[in-house]
Amino acid sequence: MEYQFILYKATLSIAILTVSLLIAMYSTLAERKLAAFFQDRLGPDRAGPFGLLQPLADGIKLFYKEEFMPASANKFLYILGPSLTMLVALLTSAVIPWGNSLIINGHEFSLQVADINIGILYVFAVVSVGVYGIMIGGWASNNKYALLGAIRAASQMISYELAMGLSIIAVVMMSGTLSIQKIVDQQAGFNWNVWYQPLGFVIFLVCALAETNRAPFDLPECETELVGGYHTEYSSMKLGFYLFAEYINMFISAAIISCLYFGGYHFPFESMLPVSHNILTIIGVLILFLKITFFGFVFMWIRWTLPRFRYDQLMKLGWKKLIPLAIFNMVITGFVIRLLH
Amino acid sequence: MSDLKPYTSVSGRSKIVSDKKITWVERLYLPAILKGMTITLSHLLKHKATIRYPETKREFSEIYRGQHVLKRDDEGRERCTACGLCAVACPAEAITMVAEERKPGEENLYREEKYAKIYEINMLRCIFCGLCEEACPKEAIFLTPRIVNADYHRDRFIYGKDILVESMDNRVDVTKRQTPEVLAFKKEKNRKHND
Numbered sequence: 101m102e103y104q105f106i107l108y109k110a111t112l113s114i115a116i117l118t119v120s121l122l123i124a125m126y127s128t129l130a131e132r133k134l135a136a137f138f139q140d141r142l143g144p145d146r147a148g149p150f151g152l153l154q155p156l157a158d159g160i161k162l163f164y165k166e167e168f169m170p171a172s173a174n175k176f177l178y179i180l181g182p183s184l185t186m187l188v189a190l191l192t193s194a195v196i197p198w199g200n201s202l203i204i205n206g207h208e209f210s211l212q213v214a215d216i217n218i219g220i221l222y223v224f225a226v227v228s229v230g231v232y233g234i235m236i237g238g239w240a241s242n243n244k245y246a247l248l249g250a251i252r253a254a255s256q257m258i259s260y261e262l263a264m265g266l267s268i269i270a271v272v273m274m275s276g277t278l279s280i281q282k283i284v285d286q287q288a289g290f291n292w293n294v295w296y297q298p299l300g301f302v303i304f305l306v307c308a309l310a311e312t313n314r315a316p317f318d319l320p321e322c323e324t325e326l327v328g329g330y331h332t333e334y335s336s337m338k339l340g341f342y343l344f345a346e347y348i349n350m351f352i353s354a355a356i357i358s359c360l361y362f363g364g365y366h367f368p369f370e371s372m373l374p375v376s377h378n379i380l381t382i383i384g385v386l387i388l389f390l391k392i393t394f395f396g397f398v399f400m401w402i403r404w405t406l407p408r409f410r411y412d413q414l415m416k417l418g419w420k421k422l423i424p425l426a427i428f429n430m431v432i433t434g435f436v437i438r439l440l441h
Numbered sequence: 442m443s444d445l446k447p448y449t450s451v452s453g454r455s456k457i458v459s460d461k462k463i464t465w466v467e468r469l470y471l472p473a474i475l476k477g478m479t480i481t482l483s484h485l486l487k488h489k490a491t492i493r494y495p496e497t498k499r500e501f502s503e504i505y506r507g508q509h510v511l512k513r514d515d516e517g518r519e520r521c522t523a524c525g526l527c528a529v530a531c532p533a534e535a536i537t538m539v540a541e542e543r544k545p546g547e548e549n550l551y552r553e554e555k556y557a558k559i560y561e562i563n564m565l566r567c568i569f570c571g572l573c574e575e576a577c578p579k580e581a582i583f584l585t586p587r588i589v590n591a592d593y594h595r596d597r598f599i600y601g602k603d604i605l606v607e608s609m610d611n612r613v614d615v616t617k618r619q620t621p622e623v624l625a626f627k628k629e630k631n632r633k634h635n636d
Contacts, residue, residue, distance in 0.1 A: 138481045
């Protein structure tokens with residue numbers, strides 16, 4: 101059993117890693133396609149049918165680009181930066197429940213790599229480390245634009261993590277657990293958290309955009325002011341890692357939003373479907389990916405609609421609007437829970 | 442028109458700018474953001490302006506002014522008589538030529554008694570205005586709806602007779618630009634171009 105268990109977990113981790121990377125790959129294409137469609141263009145359609153091989157071509161291109169390192173850069177940290185960003189982006193997927201469980205030969209296998217009872221805290225801890233990748237990379241480049249971008253990234257992520265944490269606390273108060281699996285299971289059917297926490301959801305969504313450094317919060321890589329922001333000096337696959345990590349983060353953020361507010365792999369009328377447990381699990385996984393795709397679309401949709409914030413506006417929104425709102429949301433939630441019990 | 446108010450726009454699309462304090466709802470920005478997002482969403486399924494170039498090409502006007510052609514007449518003789526009017530008319534000074542007298546036995550090659558031994562147009566100088574075509578009294582030079590190809594060397598843009606003169610088995614159709622009206626116009630002596 102022990103041997104079987106390890107084998108199963110290893111397979112699951114590899115499968116999730118592969119799927120994350122594949123989805124990130126095709127998110128780049130989806131992003132470009134959607135950007136084009138929003139602007140009445142067609143987007144890349146030359147590589148393969150509908151441009152489906154474009155991410156492959158982009159990847160190969162990045163591999164063949166010159167590996168350039170500024171002479172004055174700190175070599176170790178310069179390489180550590182993108183590696184850390186990529187590592188952290190991939191780590192978060194471990195606690196996300198991708199589906200219910202599969203029953204094979206009487207054994208129950210959970211479709212979650214690690215159901216740790218502090219799941220949300222783990223996500224937070226890992227996401228907070230993410231800022232180090234950007235910070236280290238930006239600082240090690242020894243370039244003022246990179247440094248400015250890195251400082252912006254750091255202050256932005258710290259500011260928005262607060263509001264994000266406060267909005268999640270309301271969810272945790274409601275469900276009484278930090279385990280994402282349990283939070284998801286409490287939302288079985290159509291009993292989604294978003295109906296009880298609409299304000300919390302909006303705050304979380306805004307903060308998720310800021311955490312992933314995406315428009316309208318893409319100040320760390322603000323092209324108009326900072327050349328390329330923290331990755332100005334990066335080229336080849338190191339740059340690729342930074343760009344890729346953004347899409348993985350987006351995928352994971354969409355997954356966490358789906359799990360915390362939209363019932364994860366649960367869907368309405370699931371208990372009425374006359375199918376076996378395993379089939380239901382598979383449908384649930386597909387439903388979760390449908391939700392993730394939808395939120396990925398929303399992320400891109402927002403990016404190609406809204407212009408970038410000015411830096412002082414960004415800080416004002418974070419500290420003066422979102423944090424008070426999140427505290428208000430938390431207090432109201434507390435009152436309601438107290439009244440109901 | 443005199444009854445229009447000072448700030449009324451004729452098209453009706455202009456908006457009067459004011460510096461009034463924005464209301465609480467407006468300060469939320471969410472309605473405005475949602476409005477913006479519906480606009481972008483409506484563009485998602487709109488007709489795309491892109492033309493997939495090598496497969497589909499943008500339609501040219503029938504009298505598009507592109508690469509020149511030196512016409513032959515129906516018997517295959519070059520029409521150009523090297524009068525030099527095109528070179529004089531050319532505002533970019535792109536046309537040069539060297540004239541030569543027709544020798545006996547060359548009547549099947551050249552229509553007039555004088556012909557252009559060398560006729561060169563510098564395609565980098567040419568502005569494709571069509572004045573050469575307008576000046577030509579022998580209906581010899583025309584602009585055609587063909588694009589001058591790109592090249593890596595500047596000297597290859599000086600097109601000689603080998604490129605410009607049409608071949609008899611691959612004639613260039615200029616009937617669209619040589620209509621009876623155009624011919625009549627060119628024959629009018631009281632026009633400035635015939636001074």
